[in-house]
Amino acid sequence: MFVIAQIFGIFSTVAAILCVQARSAGGVLLGQILANGFSGLSYGLLGSLSGAWVCILASVHSVLISCVRKFDAARSKKWILGISVVFAIAYVAGSAVAYTRWPDAISCICALLFVLTIAQEDASQMRNVMLVSMCLWVFFDISVGAYTNIIAHASTIVSIITAKMRLDKQ
Numbered sequence: 001m002f003v004i005a006q007i008f009g010i011f012s013t014v015a016a017i018l019c020v021q022a023r024s025a026g027g028v029l030l031g032q033i034l035a036n037g038f039s040g041l042s043y044g045l046l047g048s049l050s051g052a053w054v055c056i057l058a059s060v061h062s063v064l065i066s067c068v069r070k071f072d073a074a075r076s077k078k079w080i081l082g083i084s085v086v087f088a089i090a091y092v093a094g095s096a097v098a099y100t101r102w103p104d105a106i107s108c109i110c111a112l113l114f115v116l117t118i119a120q121e122d123a124s125q126m127r128n129v130m131l132v133s134m135c136l137w138v139f140f141d142i143s144v145g146a147y148t149n150i151i152a153h154a155s156t157i158v159s160i161i162t163a164k165m166r167l168d169k170q
Contacts, residue, residue, distance in 0.1 A: 005045035009148025012038035016156040020130065020163050025123050026066060032118065033062045035156075039149055048144040050104035053094040054111040061087045065118050080119055088115045103143035110136050124168040131160045 012035045019031015040055030061083070068079040091111035095104060113133040120126045134153045141150040 001045045005042045005146070006148040008038045008042040008045070009146060009152055012036075012042060012149060013152035013155055016152050017159045020127055020156060020160045021167075023123060023167060025121055025126060026069065028123050028126050029062050029066045029069075029118060032114075033059050033066070035152070036062065039146075039152070042146055042149055043144065046144055046146055048104075048107075048146070049098035050095050050100075050107045051140060051144060051146070053098050054091060054107045054114075057087065057090060057094065058111065058114050061114070062118055084115045084119050088112060091115070101143075103140050106136055106140040106143075110140065124164070127160050127163055127168065131157065131164075134160065 015031050015034035015038060019028050019035060022028045022031060036055040036058040040052045040059065043049075043051030043055060064083050065080055068076050068083065072079060088111075091114075092108060095108035095111065098104060110133050113129055113136070117126050117129040117133065120129065134157045137153040138150055138157075141147070141153060
């Protein structure tokens with residue numbers, strides 16, 4: 001299982017690096033769906049239920065936000081706020097149930113930062129919040145032995161900084 005978990009971490013790395021280079025919020029969201037799905041599988045196989053919960057739920061959250069933005073643009077802000085509140089509660093509740101040791105609190109904080117990330121309508125603002133979250137995920141990855149996820153999140157930090165220099169010049 002350890003090797004399979006690390007392979008999913010590699011897939012997560014590729015998705016995470018590519019998603020932050022997107023010019024649109026929709027492109028960033030699509031990458032987040034994939035990256036979080038692969039990370040969730042990796043954490044689950046490594047026995048980190050809190051990390052798996054947060055990442056799999058984040059994929060579902062991203063899909064819902066993407067659908068709302070696409071199909072109900074006129075009222076999307078209200079829907080996004082409502083969905084985000086529900087998911088914030090779900091992240092905290094699930095993290096509390098899965099809590100076994102101190103790193104589990106980090107995954108919960110990252111989940112709440114994720115709520116802020118995907119609530120943004122601007123890709124530049126999404127990258128700003130993601131940068132903080134990725135730094136925290138590196139600490140979580142170290143504590144649970146998710147070695148390829150460490151590479152994924154560290155690479156994403158570099159990719160975010162690159163994207164900020166390349167795309168966010170204003």
